[in-house]
Amino acid sequence: MKIAIDAMGGDHGLSPIVEGSMQALKELDAELILVGQEDPIRAELDRLKWTDSRLTIQHASQTVEMHESPAQVARKKRDSSIWVATKMVKDGAADGVVSAGNTGATMVSAFFQLGMIKGVERPAICAMLPTLQGTAVMLDVGATVDCTARQLYQFGIMGHEYGKHLLGKANPRVGLLSIGEEDTKGNDMTKEAFRLLRESPLNFIGNLEGREVYSGNADVIVCDGFLGNVSLKISEGLADAMKKMLMREVMASRLGRLSFLFITGPLMRLRRRTDYAEFGGAPLLGVNGISMICHGRSSAKAIKNAILRAEALAKGRLIDLIQRDIAESLMTPTDPQMA
Amino acid sequence: MKIAIDAMGGDHGLSPIVEGSMQALKELDAELILVGQEDPIRAELDRLKWTDSRLTIQHASQTVEMHESPAQVARKKRDSSIWVATKMVKDGAADGVVSAGNTGATMVSAFFQLGMIKGVERPAICAMLPTLQGTAVMLDVGATVDCTARQLYQFGIMGHEYGKHLLGKANPRVGLLSIGEEDTKGNDMTKEAFRLLRESPLNFIGNLEGREVYSGNADVIVCDGFLGNVSLKISEGLADAMKKMLMREVMASRLGRLSFLFITGPLMRLRRRTDYAEFGGAPLLGVNGISMICHGRSSAKAIKNAILRAEALAKGRLIDLIQRDIAESLMTPTDPQMA
Structure with missing residues (x-):
């Protein structure tokens, strides 16, 4: 399993996100990809003396601030950490994405790139x-x-x-x-x-x-x-x-x-x-991939727990289960419109 | 000022309502009318050794239970305590009504009998x-x-x-x-x-x-x-x-x-x-008269406070003030539909 983490999101900067990722790796057999500006992320990893090769960096040059309009992300911020991290899920390079950044931007990134599970409105x-x-x-x-x-x-x-x-x-x-x-x-x-x-x-x-x-x-x-x-x-x-x-x-x-x-x-x-x-975090359900939304004020512990949950949801094939249930519901004529 | 009180409403029977009314009269220069079945109300007043002539009884033979459908009140319960108490406001025999009974029935009684303040939807x-x-x-x-x-x-x-x-x-x-x-x-x-x-x-x-x-x-x-x-x-x-x-x-x-x-x-x-x-209580605003809705679990103190508030709202001419503001708002072309 591989989880992409939006390293530039959150109110408290890089530290809780990097620390949370490190904590998650202690409990998890998975690979984590920190997505964002390479230099500050590498500096933070050096500061924390991290060497585990299961934690890698995917550079993304842009960031989305908390107050920015989510609609802009799809048009002007295609090299932002959240957009790139979500794209990795779309491309199969990651099994889920975790972000404590701008909630609207996380939703827009998932909605545009992952699309909806078939049948989910x-x-x-x-x-x-x-x-x-x-x-x-x-x-x-x-x-x-x-x-x-x-x-x-x-x-x-x-x-x-x-x-x-x-x-x-x-x-x-x-x-x-x-x-x-x-x-x-x-x-x-x-x-x-x-x-x-x-x-x-x-x-x-x-x-x-x-x-x-x-x-x-x-x-x-x-x-x-x-x-x-x-x-x-x-x-x-x-x-x-x-x-x-x-x-x-x-x-x-x-x-x-x-x-x-x-x-x-x-x-x-x-x-x-x-x-x-x-x-x-809280999952964004209905999109065709695992996307976990965390509170902007997330601590390292909150980030760790969100990563563990994203991994478990991917492993548990939540998307497939939802897709199956929705398909069944669409075949059940509970509603004339849905028959 | 005269306030009509639905004596048969509330989860705890007559006692808190009668006691609350008595407490209100200690702080208030007003007349209170207990509306409901005369015999039990009189028995309760006797038990509490009440003699003040400012507290009178208006007989109403029916009651509305908490679980009853409010829609029934207008059709089948026109001699219920809440309907009769509200009718007293309509007829000018009281300046406001207080009830801890079925909230829906209180609303239906007010809506049908008092009508809406002009312009309020x-x-x-x-x-x-x-x-x-x-x-x-x-x-x-x-x-x-x-x-x-x-x-x-x-x-x-x-x-x-x-x-x-x-x-x-x-x-x-x-x-x-x-x-x-x-x-x-x-x-x-x-x-x-x-x-x-x-x-x-x-x-x-x-x-x-x-x-x-x-x-x-x-x-x-x-x-x-x-x-x-x-x-x-x-x-x-x-x-x-x-x-x-x-x-x-x-x-x-x-x-x-x-x-x-x-x-x-x-x-x-x-x-x-x-x-x-x-x-x-909480007032039902928008109807053309003072109608106070109390929690079913109201204590004597809650009833007292609701009576004091009903009296104050009537004295402060709240209905007239709302009517004036609504009339003004209808003359202000903030909305094409409202011009």
């Missing part, structure tokens, strides 16, 4: 969430903001395969994020998606209210990219706000300040449980 | 959220699940007036819940709503990412009823899950268990800061 970013019962996946969290019911249904299929792979469950419970449990609840789009999912062979458990996202009642949570993205970011913001409010309360009284000594341990462990770095 | 439930800087309002959180851009714009106008009233700010900051700060980010509906809001006289601060909801960067957060409802319930679920995860961590070690003694105070104060009961 739109891509979906599949994030992981900690729940009271373990881990769940949610898709889409930002790739496709305007969805149709049929696309939501396809997200369910892709989430099913990814959930199976990730959670090790034979038949993951798929829920549709909505505003009430009854099938009559929802907006026009989710009501139609409910019908398609119910008639599918998926283990569909029905509508899922917002309250149930973190309870762990579902393994796979289906929603459009607009709702998913807002949901994820509200969760991040609320978790931060709650920690700050709790700390304010703790610090506001002498007894509270005393508790600080004791609560630091539990708070740190909670932080670890809800830390995205523990999870590593 | 759809109603919005306006919830309050605690933020790091104080309080914000969010609308819609569940009345209108399929929205147009123009309806979102009208929610901005209604939120502006309610935010002014509630937060005491001359010109509340209005933000549009979306997936990025730039005006090019969002789905088709929010991009069009962005344009309408930017060209309006509102203090529009642009798109608001999910992360910013609890930071307090905006006073009024505009979204459709589907997104708002999911957002609110995800927040409730995550707050619960975080408390549970923290408690598990605290209880998992001896040092942690020791901290329990010290952290109880701060946790209780945090709970109070984020407790919906402190806020009292």
Whole structure:
């Protein structure tokens, strides 16, 4: 297995990406290709005294900044690290790509170069969430903001395969994020998606209210990219706000300040449980190749985990499994349009 | 001022509603009418040894259960407590109605009997959220699940007036819940709503990412009823899950268990800061009368606060202010359709 890594992406420069790659190689029998400007990458490898020949460099002269318009990448940045790294997957020179850079640019690179899996209409970013019962996946969290019911249904299929792979469950419970449990609840789009999912062979458990996202009642949570993205970011913001409010309360009284000594341990462990770095990147599902999107703020550990996951997804032939399921769904006349 | 109270609504029976009404009268120069089955209400008042003549009973023979279809209310439950209480507002016998019963039934009662404020297309439930800087309002959180851009714009106008009233700010900051700060980010509906809001006289601060909801960067957060409802319930679920995860961590070690003694105070104060009961109900804005929707689990304190707020909204002539702003917006040619 070979994984291409966008070395120029991420908010913290080269170091966490190079270090994460080195850490991954300690756990992995694979080749990693750092894609980006050769001189600074080589300098970083020298600094870290790295000699393992399984880590190579593929030069790419351009970079894509975080604020740049993704649309520009396909036209003006064809020698950028993310474009070149994705091209290696297209050309068969790599089995997957990992990037902590501009998310839009990563999506555009994958969409234009890898294309879609046959039959899949739109891509979906599949994030992981900690729940009271373990881990769940949610898709889409930002790739496709305007969805149709049929696309939501396809997200369910892709989430099913990814959930199976990730959670090790034979038949993951798929829920549709909505505003009430009854099938009559929802907006026009989710009501139609409910019908398609119910008639599918998926283990569909029905509508899922917002309250149930973190309870762990579902393994796979289906929603459009607009709702998913807002949901994820509200969760991040609320978790931060709650920690700050709790700390304010703790610090506001002498007894509270005393508790600080004791609560630091539990708070740190909670932080670890809800830390995205523990999870590593989120795959862009639906494109015809493995593309892992990492948080811009990714640590070396997050990069390492994303590389391990990309390798596992490639080895597990996730793309083939999704392609098979989608082909079957297109043969099943659950929807007159889909027959 | 006279406020009609749906005495038969809520998950905890009559007691919190009657007690909340009694508490409200201690702080309020107003008349309250408990609407519902006379015998049990009178028995409850006797039990609590209440004699103040400002609290009266209006008999209504029917009740609406929490699980009942709201659509039935208008047809088969015209002598239900919520229908009769809302009718009192319509007939001028009360200045506002408060209910902790079936939310859908409360909306249907208001929609059919009070009608809409002239020019307002759809109603919005306006919830309050605690933020790091104080309080914000969010609308819609569940009345209108399929929205147009123009309806979102009208929610901005209604939120502006309610935010002014509630937060005491001359010109509340209005933000549009979306997936990025730039005006090019969002789905088709929010991009069009962005344009309408930017060209309006509102203090529009642009798109608001999910992360910013609890930071307090905006006073009024505009979204459709589907997104708002999911957002609110995800927040409730995550707050619960975080408390549970923290408690598990605290209880998992001896040092942690020791901290329990010290952290109880701060946790209780945090709970109070984020407790919906402190806020009292959420108004159904857009209908032509004051209608306050309370959580089914409302405590006496939550009911009291909702009554105080209903009285304040009626006194502040919120309906007239919204009507004036909407009329002005219809005269301003920000949108060819609206000219």
